[in-house]
Amino acid sequence: MFSNSNQNLQNQSNDMKKGTAEDQQDDTFLPPRNAVHPTEKEKWLRIFYRTLLWLFILLVVGLLVWGWRKVKGEA
Structure with missing residues (x-):
């Protein structure tokens, strides 16, 4: 009876040691x-996104320059 409880205690202590090793x-x-x-x-x-941004900026600038030249030429 006591030997069985001693084994249980040893098993529990071994499980606790394994648990701490796993925690570490x-x-x-x-x-x-x-x-x-x-x-x-x-x-x-x-x-890619920076390239798209610069292409958009260049498009806007190009359209503005083209528009100013067109307005100056017709005036």
Whole structure:
């Protein structure tokens, strides 16, 4: 009767030791892969949006210059 309870106590203490080892492993985890190696997708997306912005700005400037020349030529 006592030997069975002693085994239970030993098993519980072993489980507790395993739990603390697992907790320690959880505390020292590696960062996610995308944090260490960022994707090229974000880089190309930023370049794409900046290119679109500059094309729009150039279009507006070009239309303004074309409009001023047209108005000056007809006046």
